[in-house]
Amino acid sequence: MAQQPPQNYGYMQQPIPIPQNGQHNNQGLVNGGYQQMNLPPNMNPVNPLKPPLTMPGQQQVPNITTSNVPLIQAPTSINYQNFQTNALYAGVNGSNSALSSRTSSPGIQQQNLAPNAAIPTSQLPPSKSYPSYQHLPGQQQMQSPVSMPPPLMNPQQQQSSSQFPMTPLSTNNSNVNNNNVSEASNNTQMPTNINPGPTLMPSSQLSGPPHLSASMANLTINSSVPNFPTQMPSSKSDQNLLNNNNLQTKQLQKRPMYPQQQQNPSMQPMNPSLQPMNPSMAVPQQPQQFQAMSPQQPFNNFPGPQQNVQQQPQQARENLQYQNFQQQPQPNQFPGSVVNQGFNKMWGRETIDLMQNRHVLPTTKVVSPPVKLNHQFHEATNCNPDIFRCTLTKIPESNSLLQKSRLPLGVLIHPYRDLSNLPVISCSTIVRCRVCRTYINPFVFFVDSKKWKCNLCYRINELPDEFQYDPVSKTYGDPTRRPEIRSSTIEFIAPSEYMLRPPQPAVYLFLLDVSSLAQQSGYLDIACQTIQEQLDNLPGDARAQVGFIAFNSAVHFYNIAENFNQPHEITVLEVDDVFLPCPDNLLINLKECRELINDLLQQLPKRFANEHDNKSALGAALQAALKLMNATGGRVTVFQTCLPNHGPGALQSREDPNNRSSKDVQHLGPATDFYKRLALDCSGQQIAVDLFLLNSQYSDLSTLSGISKFSGGSIHHFPLFNINKPQQVTEFQRDLTRYLTRKIGFESVMRVRCTRGLSIHTFHGNFFVRSTDLLSLPNVNPDAGFAMQITYEESLADVKTVCFQAALLYTSSKAERRIRVHTLCLPVTESLTEVMHSADQQCIVGLLAKMAVDRSLSSNLSDARDAFINATVDVFSAFKLAQNLPSGASGLIAPQNLSLFPLYILALLKQVAFRTGTSTRLDDRVFAMCQMKSLPLDQLIRYIYPDFFLLDSLFSDDTDKTDPPRLQLTAERLDSRSMFLLDNGVNMFVYVGSNANPSIIKNVFGKNTVNEIPDVCYNLPNLETPSNEALHDFINTLNEEKPFNPTIQIIRDTSPCRSLIVQYFVDDRNENSLSYYEFLQHLRTQVK
Amino acid sequence: MGFSFSAASYIVALIGDAFLIFFSIFHTISFDELKTDYKNPIDSCNSLNPLVLPEYALHLLINIIFLIAGEWFSLCLNLPLIGYHIWRxxxxxxxxxxxxxxDPTNIMNSDTLSKCMKEGWIKLGVYLLSFFYYLYGMISSLIAT
Structure with missing residues (x-):
């Protein structure tokens, strides 16, 4: 262990080949070579295909006969056993039977597998159509297995063939080695007998599968330990491992544990058991033949039996290659031949064994899987995935198919996103379907030039003559040139029939808490100052109005009129039945009374500075606001610093500070429905209430949030705010500025329609559901995201595509009634494999997070946590069934597109909203839950799993600078010679290693040494050096899509603030949660 | 005496049951209106919520009268429904x-809505059946005297 190089990411590296049984290998290769068509699917041996190569560090296993470590030791210690089978989404229980029946009837599965298991010749594309798939020439693939049986039949000979006939190949192409590593590692894990149930391996096969599995567990449990490089191996299992190592080295003739490349030739004598049995074997020729056939082949994409042959000799080398391999996870090559693999790749059906590829996060941005429609124009015009996204990019044709996949079906939408180019059209008649009122969109079908068929209800509608006119080219004729048909996101300026009343002025009312706690926090200065600065930037036309109400134990109104020379304060002491002291002049025109408003905002902070009133009558102030804005609607902004404890809606403190880290989290739900009912009243009057909570003590956000949740507002939280903390002041100012200046839509409603056969089940976000598909949003803002769960009403077997259309009707701040329409079109599929391979992991995680919040509120937090794990286990079990993997197979096979799913789920389990064991203030937890419900997906993912970059490439002198790679959030990635950047959307941390290059430090920070960087250091200096500019440019590109620029904090690795960044390393284990690898192991034991 | 107390209890139950039938019809209609977007959930809930407890009380009252009249069988028939009401x-x-x-904020969840719909229909059925049973009970008790 002590020799373990730092780059050894959790795996032990020992290049000792495992003495493999030939039969085992034999079976796999034959199978792989001849394809599985004539085998019953269940007999399909997954792993035996793999060559007898082993994972570094796991090879000593067969020599050890005494390890008896409980396999599930790590998970059980975290108390995960009591899983209930309640998955998050409804209807899942019903599908249990479906799943189990599938296991018992392999015949059914064969159907689904067909495309995977073997490629019928009819499905092969015409050969000229894939010249680019060089590694896939059909003929060769068909040939190669046939040409290979002699070498393949006897793997022991392959091992003996470590006369290295093919070493040149391996040295030339490191990618091959990479492949080998993943295959090899697969192989070692294969014989683990962890899962109860039939193993497919012959019993005579290996002398030690159980031991292998046992020490495997050892290894893998350990593997999380080196995550913190400083941690000493101390646990029992560590010692076990050490012992094993000793044992191993003795038995294997004292070979070095970490041989270098030059030790390669010594490999052969190491394995006396693997002496050649059949000298006539053809292996040496094989790779040559292979090379001759296609010398330029990209081997990294060429999985299959051929490589098996080469693997033994490369074994030593792979240890070195393994480090490269970490960067780029290779798709797992389990059952299937070359043809199969190649086609899987072509069809986007790659799979990956998560147990082998711990570093699954791509170094570039995670993108949603593309929607593939059989229509190029439709594909090009489909809605931007940042706006509208579905958890499955291929919709299952029936509910039963969806249940088999165990994936949640829903759409996530960010309807009012700030867009740079949005086609806006103004026309007298907006073309809509007469039955379902769908807006015309790119995915409709034109029966002829006068008629169109609705793509949601399939009714044939007349096309108005006006629609023949193309406003861009100013010609008549082809309706498909209209902007409505050319863009799936479009905005209409609505005619008067879309208004219930004339557009109202933009009205902004500010409710300011002036209780003694508010005075202590000093927020009032900042808030008033920021509001004053941004008054000119408030969206609105000349009629825009503002108003101010301050509240402590009384409600203070400010009467401002043009003829006054200073604002008048009117105090209403009667808070139990609050009334408006004067009928007008409480809301005043922003432009006309600008001076007086400035005056008021300057006086307000001082006005209450000497009053020590510790009561807060928020309820009364809100009631007054409702009365004040009854006629016009608008936006109420509440600044609250303490628990409302006076008048209507008074609350008691419910949090027990000693209970903050307990498993059983109480009081997630509201204490009273006062705020909810008030929100509904506000919603009816088109008033939205936004809440800024700047509390220094428990303020019962779970109850207070109701006022924003149900009125379409937004919630902002600044825990422990104090004016003496400059960082918090900056954050608050930045957030408030963005809030005041961002676009706003008033009197808005959003309707989501979907193709007949589907219906909307549950909505997530801040709004009030007014009817089955209509959301009432008194205000809509560009930072609000929504989600809808979808259910089936009937089968979709007879349709090819499904469309979702979201139409947001709102009054802009310029008093225009507008409709923003987004349409998303998705294909329908009947194949379970396709469904699984089309899943959008980020979207699924986003939806699951929202569902889990609901579950925490309706049931409890531990239920929600269990549901996360069950959902993950279900998905992997379903995939295993869909792929027809044997139940005994080890590894955790995931489709490539779901490879990050466990990573995100684990991050969610450690998120403030769902974590247990760590001390978490209730308000913080509730706020995190509110964020889960209302953040748009791109921000939500960053909130769950922050972006982490290695910055070194920015400062290199090369001319072709690459973008800094993304890294997984684990401390093992930290390096004292490098600089890192962590971006969670709200904060950015630049982490500087203590041994970083001093010239770079000088260039970037203007400091001579790392130690000159202070412990608490905010903001990056602006220096005129290339490195500094490169970092600024990089940060600016990261900030492009964000609502506001995060604050930047620079952290030395020796700084006491280091914990700020370490807390985001969710892949690592901490006192009461699993590391990523342990989590995978836990999943593997659960996956049936 | 041509008119026993048990007959009287059945007569009261008949009248009460007629009201209960009206209540459950009203429930089903309201939920149907919600489903077809004719009504605002706030209004619907505001009109439905005050009727819930009177319905339960009326049903309980009928059963108390059965208890007093010693109509054990009829009482037993109604016990599950009383239990359901308490649980609900x-x-x-x-x-x-x-x-x-x-709750107007979650009534539009399609699970909740369909559950409420189903509940309304089942209750309507139960009340209709018990109406005829009470009619039979009234006649038989009248004949017996």
Whole structure:
């Protein structure tokens, strides 16, 4: 262990080949070579295909006969056993039977597998159509297995063939080695007998599968330990491992544990058991033949039996290659031949064994899987995935198919996103379907030039003559040139029939808490100052109005009129039945009374500075606001610093500070429905209430949030705010500025329609559901995201595509009634494999997070946590069934597109909203839950799993600078010679290693040494050096899509603030949660 | 005496049951209106919530009369429904300050809505069947005297 190089990411590296049984290998290769068509699917041996190569560090296993470590030791210690089978989404229980029946009837599965298991010749594309798939020439693939049986039949000979006939190949192409590593590692894990149930391996096969599995567990449990490089191996299992190592080295003739490349030739004598049995074997020729056939082949994409042959000799080398391999996870090559693999790749059906590829996060941005429609124009015009996204990019044709996949079906939408180019059209008649009122969109079908068929209800509608006119080219004729048909996101300026009343002025009312706690926090200065600065930037036309109400134990109104020379304060002491002291002049025109408003905002902070009133009558102030804005609607902004404890809606403190880290989290739900009912009243009057909570003590956000949740507002939280903390002041100012200046839509409603056969089940976000598909949003803002769960009403077997259309009707701040329409079109599929391979992991995680919040509120937090794990286990079990993997197979096979799913789920389990064991203030937890419900997906993912970059490439002198790679959030990635950047959307941390290059430090920070960087250091200096500019440019590109620029904090690795960044390393284990690898192991034991 | 107390209990039950039938019809119609977007959930819930407790009370009253009249069989028939009512009210949405079962913010969830619909129809069926049973009970008790 002590020799373990730092780059050894959790795996032990020992290049000792495992003495493999030939039969085992034999079976796999034959199978792989001849394809599985004539085998019953269940007999399909997954792993035996793999060559007898082993994972570094796991090879000593067969020599050890005494390890008896409980396999599930790590998970059980975290108390995960009591899983209930309640998955998050409804209807899942019903599908249990479906799943189990599938296991018992392999015949059914064969159907689904067909495309995977073997490629019928009819499905092969015409050969000229894939010249680019060089590694896939059909003929060769068909040939190669046939040409290979002699070498393949006897793997022991392959091992003996470590006369290295093919070493040149391996040295030339490191990618091959990479492949080998993943295959090899697969192989070692294969014989683990962890899962109860039939193993497919012959019993005579290996002398030690159980031991292998046992020490495997050892290894893998350990593997999380080196995550913190400083941690000493101390646990029992560590010692076990050490012992094993000793044992191993003795038995294997004292070979070095970490041989270098030059030790390669010594490999052969190491394995006396693997002496050649059949000298006539053809292996040496094989790779040559292979090379001759296609010398330029990209081997990294060429999985299959051929490589098996080469693997033994490369074994030593792979240890070195393994480090490269970490960067780029290779798709797992389990059952299937070359043809199969190649086609899987072509069809986007790659799979990956998560147990082998711990570093699954791509170094570039995670993108949603593309929607593939059989229509190029439709594909090009489909809605931007940042706006509208579905958890499955291929919709299952029936509910039963969806249940088999165990994936949640829903759409996530960010309807009012700030867009740079949005086609806006103004026309007298907006073309809509007469039955379902769908807006015309790119995915409709034109029966002829006068008629169109609705793509949601399939009714044939007349096309108005006006629609023949193309406003861009100013010609008549082809309706498909209209902007409505050319863009799936479009905005209409609505005619008067879309208004219930004339557009109202933009009205902004500010409710300011002036209780003694508010005075202590000093927020009032900042808030008033920021509001004053941004008054000119408030969206609105000349009629825009503002108003101010301050509240402590009384409600203070400010009467401002043009003829006054200073604002008048009117105090209403009667808070139990609050009334408006004067009928007008409480809301005043922003432009006309600008001076007086400035005056008021300057006086307000001082006005209450000497009053020590510790009561807060928020309820009364809100009631007054409702009365004040009854006629016009608008936006109420509440600044609250303490628990409302006076008048209507008074609350008691419910949090027990000693209970903050307990498993059983109480009081997630509201204490009273006062705020909810008030929100509904506000919603009816088109008033939205936004809440800024700047509390220094428990303020019962779970109850207070109701006022924003149900009125379409937004919630902002600044825990422990104090004016003496400059960082918090900056954050608050930045957030408030963005809030005041961002676009706003008033009197808005959003309707989501979907193709007949589907219906909307549950909505997530801040709004009030007014009817089955209509959301009432008194205000809509560009930072609000929504989600809808979808259910089936009937089968979709007879349709090819499904469309979702979201139409947001709102009054802009310029008093225009507008409709923003987004349409998303998705294909329908009947194949379970396709469904699984089309899943959008980020979207699924986003939806699951929202569902889990609901579950925490309706049931409890531990239920929600269990549901996360069950959902993950279900998905992997379903995939295993869909792929027809044997139940005994080890590894955790995931489709490539779901490879990050466990990573995100684990991050969610450690998120403030769902974590247990760590001390978490209730308000913080509730706020995190509110964020889960209302953040748009791109921000939500960053909130769950922050972006982490290695910055070194920015400062290199090369001319072709690459973008800094993304890294997984684990401390093992930290390096004292490098600089890192962590971006969670709200904060950015630049982490500087203590041994970083001093010239770079000088260039970037203007400091001579790392130690000159202070412990608490905010903001990056602006220096005129290339490195500094490169970092600024990089940060600016990261900030492009964000609502506001995060604050930047620079952290030395020796700084006491280091914990700020370490807390985001969710892949690592901490006192009461699993590391990523342990989590995978836990999943593997659960996956049936 | 041509008119026993048990006959009287059945007559009262008949009249009460007729009201209960009206209640459940009203429920089903309201939920149907919600489903077809004719009504605002706030209004619907505001009109439905005050009716929930009177319905339960009326049903309980009928059964108390059965208890007094010693109509054990009829009482037993109604016991499950009483139990259901108690369970249902215990599990009403959290944090409701007023009486009633329906929360306008989650009533539009299609699960909740379909559950309420189903509940309305089943109750309507139960009340209709018990109406005819009470009629039979009234006649038989009248004949017996």
């Amino acid at each position: 009210y215990k599990n009403r949405p959290q944090g409701m300050s007023g009486p009633g079962l329906y």
